[in-house]
Amino acid sequence: MRIEREATSDHPPFEGPAPDRQRFRLRPHECSTWRVLGVGLFGACVGFALGTVGTVGTVATAALKESTDTRVARDSDVERANVMLTVFAASSLAEAFDDLARDFETSNPNVVVRNVFAGSQILRLQIEQGANADVFASAHEEHLERLMRAGALKGARPFAENELVVIVPTARERLGGLGGTGRSGRPAVRSFEELNQVDRIVIGSENVPAGVYARAMLSRAEAYLGPAFVHDVRSHVVSQESNVRLIRAKVELGEADAAFVYRTDALGSSKVEAIEIPPEINVRARYFMGVTARAKSTAAAEAFVAHVLSPEGQGVLARRGFASLDGTAGANRAAGPRPEGTGGIRP
Amino acid sequence: MSSLSSLSSLSPLSLVGRLGGAALVLTVVLPLIVLIGSTSVADLREAARNPRFVEALGLSVRTTLASVVLVTVLGTPLAWWLVSTPGRLSRVVSMLLELPIMIPPAVIGLALLQTFGRMGFVGAWLSTKGIFIAFTPAAVVLAQVTVSAPYFIQAASNAFREVTPDTLVVARTLGASSSTAFLRVALPIALPGVVVGASLAWARALGEFGATLLFAGNLPGHTQTMPLAIFYALESDVRMAVVLATMLVGLGGVLLLSLRLIPSLAAAARRRR
Numbered sequence: 001m002r003i004e005r006e007a008t009s010d011h012p013p014f015e016g017p018a019p020d021r022q023r024f025r026l027r028p029h030e031c032s033t034w035r036v037l038g039v040g041l042f043g044a045c046v047g048f049a050l051g052t053v054g055t056v057g058t059v060a061t062a063a064l065k066e067s068t069d070t071r072v073a074r075d076s077d078v079e080r081a082n083v084m085l086t087v088f089a090a091s092s093l094a095e096a097f098d099d100l101a102r103d104f105e106t107s108n109p110n111v112v113v114r115n116v117f118a119g120s121q122i123l124r125l126q127i128e129q130g131a132n133a134d135v136f137a138s139a140h141e142e143h144l145e146r147l148m149r150a151g152a153l154k155g156a157r158p159f160a161e162n163e164l165v166v167i168v169p170t171a172r173e174r175l176g177g178l179g180g181t182g183r184s185g186r187p188a189v190r191s192f193e194e195l196n197q198v199d200r201i202v203i204g205s206e207n208v209p210a211g212v213y214a215r216a217m218l219s220r221a222e223a224y225l226g227p228a229f230v231h232d233v234r235s236h237v238v239s240q241e242s243n244v245r246l247i248r249a250k251v252e253l254g255e256a257d258a259a260f261v262y263r264t265d266a267l268g269s270s271k272v273e274a275i276e277i278p279p280e281i282n283v284r285a286r287y288f289m290g291v292t293a294r295a296k297s298t299a300a301a302e303a304f305v306a307h308v309l310s311p312e313g314q315g316v317l318a319r320r321g322f323a324s325l326d327g328t329a330g331a332n333r334a335a336g337p338r339p340e341g342t343g344g345i346r347p
Numbered sequence: 348m349s350s351l352s353s354l355s356s357l358s359p360l361s362l363v364g365r366l367g368g369a370a371l372v373l374t375v376v377l378p379l380i381v382l383i384g385s386t387s388v389a390d391l392r393e394a395a396r397n398p399r400f401v402e403a404l405g406l407s408v409r410t411t412l413a414s415v416v417l418v419t420v421l422g423t424p425l426a427w428w429l430v431s432t433p434g435r436l437s438r439v440v441s442m443l444l445e446l447p448i449m450i451p452p453a454v455i456g457l458a459l460l461q462t463f464g465r466m467g468f469v470g471a472w473l474s475t476k477g478i479f480i481a482f483t484p485a486a487v488v489l490a491q492v493t494v495s496a497p498y499f500i501q502a503a504s505n506a507f508r509e510v511t512p513d514t515l516v517v518a519r520t521l522g523a524s525s526s527t528a529f530l531r532v533a534l535p536i537a538l539p540g541v542v543v544g545a546s547l548a549w550a551r552a553l554g555e556f557g558a559t560l561l562f563a564g565n566l567p568g569h570t571q572t573m574p575l576a577i578f579y580a581l582e583s584d585v586r587m588a589v590v591l592a593t594m595l596v597g598l599g600g601v602l603l604l605s606l607r608l609i610p611s612l613a614a615a616a617r618r619r620r
Contacts, residue, residue: 239564
């Protein structure tokens with residue numbers, strides 16, 4: 001706004017500056033009013049500042065107390081501590097982890113689980129930059145490995161598997177639209193081999209696990225369906241999204257004809273239907289989770305990991321469409337040192 | 348002004364005021380200084396060779412120039428109409444035009460998608476004609492126009508308000524048609540303000556992120572502008588993101604500097620005449 005002022009003040013002929021200045025000059029009787037106002041405002045500010053400092057102090061003390069509490073509680077009992085557990089999880093885990101969190105809170109009444117969902121690569125970046133996550137669940141091993149190398153994560157264990165599918169709008173969505181004007185003339189894609197005929201494809205960005213897996217799958221498809229097919233598919237990509245739910249949303253909105261997402265994402269939406277990717281070229285996604293080095297309550301965090309790996313936790317994931325690790329959850333290769341004491345804590 | 352400053356120097360509040368002001372200045376300026384400081388010349392040179400960056404910068408420059416031209420060409424007569432036509436209609440229109448400033452860009456992006464998307468209110472009809480806007484460079488421009496037009500309209504309206512009706516009446520009595528009066532009298536008087544408005548609109552278009560991400564998507568070389576490139580570079584290469592960000596800070600600095608210079612240059616030009 002200041003910029004406009006300067007620009008307009010360049011036109012003295014129309015509005016002399018003198019009367020303007022007159023208007024804003026403080027007169028003696030106004031001065032006292034201004035003073036009173038100023039002192040009042042200052043008082044308000046000081047009050048607000050003190051209040052803020054007070055609140056911050058209280059919160060800090062509480063946090064300090066909490067952290068010492070949980071440190072004491074680590075070896076004894078999770079349930080005694082009043083813990084806020086922050087779980088960073090890949091977008092595709094959203095509904096499953098909300099279920100898991102609810103179950104965990106029921107069996108551990110003093111733990112409150114706060115889930116944060118985003119693309120695994122964004123969550124990893126946030127943890128690197130100091131975000132307060134206690135547990136990190138990623139759709140790709142790479143992000144946990146990078147955190148472990150940096151000493152930000154104590155260990156990583158696989159806990160579920162998933163695979164890619166192609167999603168297309170359901171017939172109803174295709175014909176629906178506003179006044180049925182959508183794209184009723186266009187035939188639907190029925191198989192993976194027809195994918196090069198669609199106009200607009202959405203894929204994950206090159207860093208989000210869903211995009212990494214889709215790219216790996218497409219390179220495999222070159223040998224199977226020929227480079228021309230894959231080139232066609234690639235040239236119809238209209239957007240690269242940063243998490244798998246944003247990819248799915250583009251098809252749900254009718255803005256994309258096809259997209260690569262996980263099978264669980266296709267199951268979770270009534271507006272899309274899944275087309276199988278030939279098993280010869282499909283890529284399996286393996287999910288890993290671990291406790292962060294800065295976790296405020298390691299005990300609760302490890303208990304949550306144990307809960308996800310438990311038969312009940314695996315059942316929740318299976319109900320949401322995730323493949324279990326052949327009944328050998330936790331026995332698969334761990335990509336680093338195992339979290340300590342996981343077995344000793346009652347979930 | 349002088350009485351006010353002497354008053355504040357006497358007051359015991361001055362120390363608090365100065366400390367608070369310094370804290371605010373530091374909060375605003377420090378991150379930018381740190382950002383620039385953490386970029387080396389070698390980094391910048393490397394970025395200049397990176398095709399991803401060159402594409403993003405090129406796209407940003409092309410789309411923002413198109414947006415500014417559109418906003419200026421369509422917005423100048425509109426701003427003149429808003430100022431010169433008193434009445435309820437112009438008041439309502441001018442208020443509606445301010446709305447995008449108050450609305451988060453992500454909301455604007457979603458609204459654009461609902462309107463111009465393939466299933467959208469207008470987009471569904473357009474798609475039967477074979478015209479697709481969403482997820483194309485046209486969508487980038489449309490998003491930029493929507494978020495930046497209000498800034499231009501405001502600045503241009505303020506500039507046109509400086510044109511006193513009497514001047515135009517004189518011009519008309521001397522035989523100028525109303526359009527001649529606008530072009531030869533009103534526009535030259537308001538020109539510095541219009542230029543400032545265009546610069547503000549350009550800056551806003553250059554920084555546009557939320558609406559673009561939702562409405563135009565993210566495809567390198569096609570719809571990935573500089574702010575989106577920064578966002579996605581951050582996922583793989585923080586250093587690259589920092590370099591891109593530094594370049595935008597530089598561009599913003601140049602823009603601000605020229606904004607500050609425009610009024611004084613215009614004044615100098617008038618004096619010379």
